[in-house]
Amino acid sequence: MKAAIVTIGDEILIGQIIDTNSGYLAKALDKIGIGVHEMLSISDDKHHILNTLSSLQNKVEVVIITGGLGPTKDDITKKTLCEYTNDTLxxxxxxxxxxxQLIETNFKRPISALNREQALVPSRCEVLFNKVGTAPGMWMEKENTVFISLPGVPYEMKYIIENEVIPRLIAKYKRPYIIHKTLLTYGVGESLLAERIEEWEDNLPEFIKLAYLPSPGRVRLRLSARGTSEEVLQQALTEQIALLKPQIEDCLVGLDEGEPLEVMLGKLLTSHQLTIATAESCTGGKIATVLTAVPGASAYFKGSIVSYATEIKETVLGIPSETIQQHSVVSAEVAREMAQKVQQLLKADFVIATTGNAGPSKGEAEAEVGTVFIGIATPKKVYAEEFNFGQPREKVVDRAVNKGLELIYKEILKNYEK
Incomplete structure (x- = not known):
């Protein structure tokens, strides 16, 4: 069973806003066994909308449209849908x-003529009631395709999807099961990983597909199984994962349940009542930013010292100038000192420290561009590892952040998850 997602709005096409609706919709459909055949972003133009709807007619069973349902004259989706389905408002x-009620209660004013137009819907459509906004959703059927029109405001769209659309789709269609299992790996590139597991991948059952999802410093291996029996799919995935794990044991973090590593790390720290802090130079506080973006991070994150300048490493962290002069500011010795000093200052159980040359030029640093030393302090030891993350600058910083999180995550697993 196939679906298409269409977002309408010039603001998306000119980059003024980012389309987050399509990603949410794709996940929601996938959960109930409906695969997304394509995603489209189109302009607020009647002919463009009509051509798009016509091209999708009978090609997919479901078309979900978001946007263009407001009260202003440039919102033309309802009128265009009426024209396409030969209907009237x-x-x-x-x-x-x-x-x-919404207008009079929230804005303390009488309803306007434009607001009244929000209540206009195609006569033959099924209204999808929007309790959290003024624009209703609409369910229309033409030949073998259902067209679902939703407001573009994300929280309104999500409400209608969860409360109105998903129950109707489940009731109307018999759908296959689609089950995903994702393994998170670190430290081995996509191509090397593919070579290592090539034989295993070649012997996967036909109903299981493997996808490589690379990002700086990490690769997700997503197994997707599709079929009519949930039990058979779950068992097959379990068996294949058991065969795969020994081949990637050195770089496997674990099963990824759709959560970023920083969220998994936060849960691990919380469950063992541990704390963490950072001492950052070349990453400029980005590790701290990633950690504190997780709700509830105050339970385990103690703080960060961004000692970007050499003098701050000396005056605030207390790293001896002799150490810096002898080994260079970009060195394993300095990374270890940074981690240890912040562990003492902030009284944290674990610390990630970074010092490196992210570029774009070598400058006065002795280390080559892309060189990063990551220091790790645990309750039992302090150590540092050297990496070269290449170029450009953004890649170096992102990979340093990911590698730091990976190293500390593995340390906690090793010491507390027996």
């Missing part, structure tokens, strides 16, 4: 009552 009493 009529006022829906339930929607009008809801819109009136």
């Amino acid at each position: 009529v006022s829906n009493d339930e929607v009008l009552t809801h819109v009136t």
Whole structure:
């Protein structure tokens, strides 16, 4: 079973806003066994919309459209859908009552003519009630395709999807099961990983597909199984993962349940009542930013000292100038000192420290561009490792952040997850 997602709005096409709706919709459909055949972003133009709907007609079973349902003249989706389905707009009493109450209660003013137009819907559509906004969703059927039109405001769209659309799709269609299992690996590149597991991949059952999802310093291996029996799919995935794990044991972090490593790390720290801090130079506080973006991080994150300048490493962290002069500011010795000093200052169980030359030029640093030393302090030891993350600068910083999180995650697993 196939679906298509269409976002309408010039603001997306000119880069003024980022389309987050399509990603959410794709995940929601995938969970109930509906595969997304394509995603499209198109302009607020009647002919463009009509051509798009026509091209998708009978090609997919479901088309979900977001955007263009506001009260202003440039929102033309409803009128265009009426033209496409040979229908007319009529006022829906339930929607009008809801819109009136929202406007009068929240804005303390009478409803305007433009607001009244929000209650206009195609006469033959099934209204998808929007309790959290003024624009209703609409469910229309033409030949073998269902067209679902939703407001573009993310929280309104999500409400209608969860409460109105998904239950209807489940009731209308018999869908296959689609199950994903993702393994998170670190430290081995995509091509090397592919070579290592080539034989295993070649022997996967036909109903299981493997996808490589690389990002700086990490590769996700996503196994997707599709079929009519959930039990058979789950068992097959379990068996294949058991065969795969011994081949990637050195770089495997574990099963990725759709959560970033920083979220997994936060859960691990919380469950063992441990704390973490950072001492950052070349990463400029980015590791701390990633860690504190996780809700509830205050339970385990103690703080960060961004000692970007050499003098701050000396005056704030207390690293002896002799150490820096003898070994260079970009060195394993300095990375170890940074980690240890912050561990003492902030009284944290674990610390990630970074010092390196991210470029773009070598400058006065002795280390080559791309060289990063990552220091790790644990309750039992302090050590540092050297890496060369190449170029450009953004890649060096991102890979240093990911590698630091990976190293500390593995240390906690090694010491606390027996």
